[in-house]
Structures are given as structure tokens and as C-alpha cells.
Amino acid sequence: MVLRTPEGRPYRFDPGALCLELLVTGGPRSLTRHDVLDGPAGLVRWAGESRLAPGLEPLLTVAEADVRTAHAVRDAMLRITADRARGHRFDRPADATDFAVLNAVAAEPPLVARMGADGAREWAPGATGAQLLSTVARDAVDLFTGPYADRIRECSTSNCYLLFVDTSRPGRRRWCAMERCGNLHKVRAHRARQSAV
Numbered sequence: 626m627v628l629r630t631p632e633g634r635p636y637r638f639d640p641g642a643l644c645l646e647l648l649v650t651g652g653p654r655s656l657t658r659h660d661v662l663d664g665p666a667g668l669v670r671w672a673g674e675s676r677l678a679p680g681l682e683p684l685l686t687v688a689e690a691d692v693r694t695a696h697a698v699r700d701a702m703l704r705i706t707a708d709r710a711r712g713h714r715f716d717r718p719a720d721a722t723d724f725a726v727l728n729a730v731a732a733e734p735p736l737v738a739r740m741g742a743d744g745a746r747e748w749a750p751g752a753t754g755a756q757l758l759s760t761v762a763r764d765a766v767d768l769f770t771g772p773y774a775d776r777i778r779e780c781s782t783s784n785c786y787l788l789f790v791d792t793s794r795p796g797r798r799r800w801c802a803m804e805r806c807g808n809l810h811k812v813r814a815h816r817a818r819q820s821a822v
């Protein structure tokens with residue numbers, strides 16, 4: 626996904642999982658970004674920018690009700706993800722309401738992939754917002770219960786709240802994006818060394 630710095634400079638942010646891509650659209654916390662899921666068109670646009678693209682956006686029909694579901698499942702995923710990132714996983718009871726929201730959305734039928742006439746993968750026609758959100762919720766269930774469940778992190782910059790899953794082999798990812806927070810850190814560390822001399 627392409628995000629923008631406060632100065633408007635674009636940078637690539639790969640949160641490592643489809644479900645985490647939905648978290649950058651807004652949320653219940655006082656996040657800096659305004660909510661881009663402000664109507665059906667917003668959800669369709671998000672699908673076109675997500676890792677489900679290409680080819681999904683023109684097939685997709687989204688209703689107002691899907692937007693309300695999108696907000697509910699996103700906010701539930703955001704709380705669960707932030708909880709995991711801060712290591713609360715085993716030392717406090719799970720939020721049953723958030724799990725119930727996620728499970729209900731995941732229980733709906735997901736998007737259907739098929740083989741196109743040219744033998745390549747494509748999305749089956751008639752894709753709906755409900756199918757889209759089910760696909761995202763199923764991805765979240767897989768993430769929160771899968772091999773990378775303990776690799777969910779928040780960017781190490783103190784005022785950056787981007788959440789990601791570290792799927793790298795060494796498992797030492799600290800930043801949302803190297804070209805954003807990683808470089809800021811390098812510059813600061815360099816300045817600190819210079820001023821110490």
C-alpha cells in the first residue's frame with residue numbers, strides 16, 4: 626500500500642498480511658488519518674489498492690451495509706492486532722466481542738478465485754462487499770492463530786502506530802517502512818554519533 630508522510634511524500638508500506646492492510650484506512654483510536662472507508666466507493670478503492678488487486682475492483686459491488694461491516698471488523702481487528710503487538714496476548718482475557726465480530730464476518734462466503742481463459746488466476750464475476758470482508762476476516766483468523774501470531778508488531782518509532790507482521794526469516798523487522806521510519810532512525814543515530822564526537 627502507498628501511504629503519505631505528514632509532508633505528503635508517498636512511501637510504500639507492506640504490513641505483511643491482507644487483513645492488516647485494512648487497518649490503515651482509519652479506526653476508533655485518535656489516529657492521524659481520517660477514515661477513507663467513507664462509503665461504498667471507499668471500500669472498492671481500498672480493494673483495488675490491496676494485495677487482492679489486480680482485477681477485483683471492476684467486479685466488485687459494495688452496499689452501504691458492507692461499509693458498516695467494514696468499520697466494525699476493522700476496528701475489532703485493530704484492537705486485537707494492537708493487543709498482540711503489545712504482548713498482552715497471554716496476560717489478559719481475550720476481548721470476546723471483537724472475536725465474535727471477526728468470526729461472524731469470516732463465516733460468510735469469501736471471494737472466489739478461478740482460472741481465466743488464458744489459464745491465469747482471476748476473480749469470479751459477481752464479487753460482493755460481504756465476500757471481500759469475509760476474505761479479509763479469514764485472513765485475520767489465520768494470522769492471529771497461525772505461525773506468525775507472535776510476530777505482530779508496532780513500528781518502533783515512538784509516534785508511529787503502524788502495525789505489521791514480520792514474516793522475514795530473521796524476524797528482526799522494527800519499522801513500518803525502511804524508506805520512512807527506518808531512515809529517520811538512521812539519520813538520528815548518525816546525528817547522535819556526530820554530536821557525541
Ligand SMILES: [Zn+2]
Nearest residue numbers: 780785801806
Ligand atoms: Zn513507522
